[in-house]
Amino acid sequence: MNGRNEDIEKLYTILDRPDDENEFILQDKYLGSVYRRLYSTRRKSINFFHRKKSEKSDEQEQMNQESKLLRPEIKIRGGLKTHLLPHKEEKSEMKKEEEEKKVSREDKKKEEEVSVTKIKEETKKVRGEILEESDELFEVEKLSEEELKEIIGRERILKVEKPAEVEEKKTERRIELGKEKFIEILSSVKGIGKRKAKMLYESGYTSLDKIIETDSKQIAEEVRGISEDLAKKLKKEVMELQPKIAKDFDQMYLLEEESVAEKAKLERKIAKAKIEFKEELPEWVTIDKGEEPWKEEKKKPYKYEDYTLYKVEKKGLTGKKITYVFSKEPVEGGTPSPIPPGYVVKINKKGIPSLKRIE
Structure with missing residues (x-):
């Protein structure tokens, strides 16, 4: 049993140390034969594998060289020089060129934006310098607190008065007179009788405002028997008469309104009172x-x-x-x-x- 155990241990050592071939062959012939049987086949297989691999790599290299020779060469004209590139390299370079173009476009846009902003800033600076120079030329007086208060008060008064003025303008109305009334008013002017007043009305001057607005020369040209001097005199007197006529017209209008109100009151009284x-x-x-x-x-x-x-x-x-x-x-x-x-x-x-x- 002891000899068998020793043999097993020797086998283990052979398996653990495959490189110590000479030791086992010299110690024991039986162990040397076991070693050869174990590792001779292994070495052959390793050598065969390495040989096969080397053969395959050689064949692959040969195939790559043949494929390179068989591939069509494409000319790419990207400038003064022409490059002979294979198909895959061409694609990659084309992509690179496109990316470079995009980058260059974006850079150009950024540069343009920067240049525009710079121009704007420069113009602002120039304007500011001009304004500063103009301020230096003119001396500005500093107002006191009392003067400022007076100015603010005036502005407030103007703001309040402006809408009132607008309302007055809105309420302004042209006084439309009848033919008889118009002739009666104009005939009171010296040098213009009923005949000339009638001619004025018939030639389109139906209101006093129109006479005031039109030029005296134009009136003399359009109306017979009225000279330029007479037209000037007429305009002057009409301007003096107009406020008086307007006042009378407003009084008449108010009287009419009062009469309407009085009528309404009387009707109410009649309705309430018992009348036989x-x-x-x-x-x-x-x-x-x-x-x-x-x-x-x-x-x-x-x-x-x-x-x-x-x-x-x-x-x-x-x-x-x-x-x-x-x-x-x-x-x-x-x-x-x-x-x-x-x-x-x-x-x-x-x-x-x-x-x-x-x-």
């Missing part, structure tokens, strides 16, 4: 024999503002029934009628009329 309507009896006329028979005058239908009195006849079991109705629109089966005898009109608070029997 007395029937006016017609005057009887004695007719001589032989003359035409007297014809009774037809009375007009009664109307109050938009309301009209209508007479409506309806047939019933008891006979005809007559009713009176106030309406803004025509009533079916009704005819416009005057106030029947024995009745008066009464108006309520809403302004609606109705008939009331006299007691």
